[in-house]
Amino acid sequence: MSSATPAVPRLSATRRVTDRIGDRVLLGLTVGASVVAIAVLVLIVYKLVAGASGSISKFGLAFLWHSTWNTSTSPGVRDANVFGAGTLVFGTIVTSGLALLFAVPLGIGIGVYLSLLAPGRVSAVVGPLVELLAAVPSVIIGLWGIIVLAPFMRSTIQPALHDALGWIPIFGAPSTTGLGIFTASIALGLMVLPIMSAVSRDLFLSVPRELKDGALALGMTRWEMIRGVVLDSSRAGLAAATILGLSRALGEAIAVTQLIESGSSINANLFGPGDTLASRIPEQFLGSTGLWNSSLFYCAVILLVMELAVNLAAQLIVRRFERRVGLAVR
Amino acid sequence: MAIVDPTNPVNPLSVASGNLRRRRRVDRLMLGTSTAAAVLAVAILAILIFSVLGKGASQLSISFLTKDPAVGLSTVGGGIAYAIVGSALIVAVATAMALPMVVGSTQTGFAASFALAIIMVPLIARTTSEMLLLVPRELRDAAHALGVSRWRTIAGVVLPGALGGILTGTVLAVARAAGETAPMLLLSSNFGNSTTINVFGTALPNIPMIIFNDSESGVPSDHARAWGAALVLIVFILVGNLGARAMLARQRRKVRSL
Numbered sequence: 063m064s065s066a067t068p069a070v071p072r073l074s075a076t077r078r079v080t081d082r083i084g085d086r087v088l089l090g091l092t093v094g095a096s097v098v099a100i101a102v103l104v105l106i107v108y109k110l111v112a113g114a115s116g117s118i119s120k121f122g123l124a125f126l127w128h129s130t131w132n133t134s135t136s137p138g139v140r141d142a143n144v145f146g147a148g149t150l151v152f153g154t155i156v157t158s159g160l161a162l163l164f165a166v167p168l169g170i171g172i173g174v175y176l177s178l179l180a181p182g183r184v185s186a187v188v189g190p191l192v193e194l195l196a197a198v199p200s201v202i203i204g205l206w207g208i209i210v211l212a213p214f215m216r217s218t219i220q221p222a223l224h225d226a227l228g229w230i231p232i233f234g235a236p237s238t239t240g241l242g243i244f245t246a247s248i249a250l251g252l253m254v255l256p257i258m259s260a261v262s263r264d265l266f267l268s269v270p271r272e273l274k275d276g277a278l279a280l281g282m283t284r285w286e287m288i289r290g291v292v293l294d295s296s297r298a299g300l301a302a303a304t305i306l307g308l309s310r311a312l313g314e315a316i317a318v319t320q321l322i323e324s325g326s327s328i329n330a331n332l333f334g335p336g337d338t339l340a341s342r343i344p345e346q347f348l349g350s351t352g353l354w355n356s357s358l359f360y361c362a363v364i365l366l367v368m369e370l371a372v373n374l375a376a377q378l379i380v381r382r383f384e385r386r387v388g389l390a391v392r
Numbered sequence: 393m394a395i396v397d398p399t400n401p402v403n404p405l406s407v408a409s410g411n412l413r414r415r416r417r418v419d420r421l422m423l424g425t426s427t428a429a430a431v432l433a434v435a436i437l438a439i440l441i442f443s444v445l446g447k448g449a450s451q452l453s454i455s456f457l458t459k460d461p462a463v464g465l466s467t468v469g470g471g472i473a474y475a476i477v478g479s480a481l482i483v484a485v486a487t488a489m490a491l492p493m494v495v496g497s498t499q500t501g502f503a504a505s506f507a508l509a510i511i512m513v514p515l516i517a518r519t520t521s522e523m524l525l526l527v528p529r530e531l532r533d534a535a536h537a538l539g540v541s542r543w544r545t546i547a548g549v550v551l552p553g554a555l556g557g558i559l560t561g562t563v564l565a566v567a568r569a570a571g572e573t574a575p576m577l578l579l580s581s582n583f584g585n586s587t588t589i590n591v592f593g594t595a596l597p598n599i600p601m602i603i604f605n606d607s608e609s610g611v612p613s614d615h616a617r618a619w620g621a622a623l624v625l626i627v628f629i630l631v632g633n634l635g636a637r638a639m640l641a642r643q644r645r646k647v648r649s650l
Contacts, residue, residue: 081541088543099513106510171429179423180430190637192433197633198440199571201600202622205607209615210443255433283419316573320607344577 110366113359117145120353125360126151129328133346133354145357147364152328153336154368157247157318158311160332164251166304169258174288176259177266178274189263196256204320207249212240212321220244220333234331239323243336246321250314254307261303265296298383305376309369315340339365441626448623451616457624460586472621474587478596481505482580483570485591486512499582501596507575512565519564523557523643524550556643560636567632571625573600581605599625 111118117125121144128146135143172192176185220236227233269292277287293300318341325335337345339361347358459471482501486508527550535545551558576598583595590596599621606618 078541081544084543085541088546099517102510102513168429168432171426172433174423174426175430179427188430188434191437192430194630194633195433195437195440197567197629199573199600199625199629201571201573201603201607202444202626203440205603205618205622206440206443208607209447209619210439252436259433283415285419285422286415288422316577316604320604344574347578348581 107366110359110362114356114363116353116356117360118356118363121145121357121360125357126364131326131357133350135352143353145353145360147339147357147361149326149328150337150339150342150361151364153243153322153325154312154338154340154365156332156336157243157250157322157338158308160244160247161250161254161311162304162308164248165254165258165307168251169255169303169307170262170293170300172255172259173262173266174292176263178284178288178292189260192259193256195252196260200253200314200317201320203249203252204317207245207317207321208241211248212245214240215245215248216240224333231330232332234333237323237333237335241321241323241335242325242333243322243329244332246318246336246338247332249317249321250311253314253317254311257307257310258303261306262296262300265299265303266292269295298379302376302379302383305372305379309372309376312368312372313340313365315344319345339368444619444622444626447616447619448621451620452623456620472599472602472617472624474583474585474597475599475602475621476624477587477589478580478583479570479598479600481589481591482576482596482598483508483566486569499579499595500593501580501591504575504580504596504598505591507579508569508572511572511575512569515565515568516558516561519561520554520558523554523561526557526644527553554643556639556646560639560643563632563636563639567629567636570632571600571629573604576601577604 121128125146127148128144129148129152130141130144130146131149132139132141132144176189176192180188216236216239220240223233224236273291273295274287277291278284282290315338318338322337322341323335324337324341324345326337329336342361343358347355350358453471456471457476458473460474461471478501482504485502485505531549531553532545535549540548580595580598581601583597583601588594588596602621603618603625606614606621609615
């Protein structure tokens, strides 16, 4: 009997004062930290919009497609102090699109290999290695891009593409430095690749084993099983992963700044120079004044809206997918 | 074929058609492609690492790590000590930062620290909450049942259980912040040529800016310095990441055994 009732310290009717204060302090600290985090976010948005207000009221929405970017303020110059982000919006969309074009199929392929084909030990080594690619700072990818990738592009890849497909305007004359939209897009693709491969590997691993085994038992080859069961049931997740990758590519500034050659006109040739919203800001922010500075803030606002839309889209897809799966299970 | 899998609208027969030899060829081709994709990714990482190692290692020496750049017209020679000290300070202050401050318009090491702190907060928060949730509910319930107050439960049971995870999140965030360049370009790029520890007064030299500036330069000796600095940075980041992974694996085992 005595062993069943261990010595319990007598509980007083009211809790100790220190405990009550401690609870309050802890709650205050954690709530305070969350509020600070949200406040910083609100402050950032406010500062961006306030900084951009001059340019917003001057150029309005037409800023999005006008491609003049003239920082000269002397009155004699044509279009002096007129700004538009057309070139930058174009460059952002093209570089991000190309990056996805490289990274999505490659990433899904790596996901298939790691989750379904590789022996356990190989995938335990290769998986983290691919993820480590995400840890390499973008400035080092940019340095590598300038010194290793660009010369290779100039001497080998770009001439080959130009010779074979030169009749399409996007494969125009190779650039003299190897830098430009195409090289920057490949660097962006390298940054999207680890996201794409890690997410698709996890998605494929989560496909129920019974479905995979069932498909194989029906006499499917492994590829038919992958296409019919694994890829098909992961479609929504893959779409969400692609959008996550897109949001990474849209916002990358430094490597693009190093590799894209800061062009100031819309150019069909992918090997030519260009610029993106994210890279124009660090390139020009220091030393910019007045409307010029305000226009850079406007670029940041556009980028913020794009990122927000992209992230919302990813959440919508995931939610719709969860509903569908919920129905199927019921 | 009356059984239809609701999560798989594709009729199995529609993908498994054609003759056997063709099916086997397609199978081999697609599986080979996917293996090649993985090989390619590892190859790219290997080329990247070997570029940095190959070109940076020759640059690396004691004096590269401990000396400031040579002053004068010829900027050849000298080291990146000032950038290592500056980077360490900026990241350390960012890690320690708890109070909200408005980003100043002038360039200071502190402003850069604040920007990095903003980047680090969600990283640490995500890992921390994940690790806190891993601590078994029964432990918390047991503490509640014994009449332990909430803050004592969290401080005495939940936090120690998740400490490894929180450390891991912090290490990962530090590794990530150390390589951030864009905030440095705007907030701590206008620095001099010598080591300084004046966090609040001036822009601090830092490794990412050294790499950025030297990569944009056309001078070969600048490129060499950029590779050396890149090697220092990448070693720091990879060691941090590998260490964090090892710690996380240990933590998962520990929590599971609780």
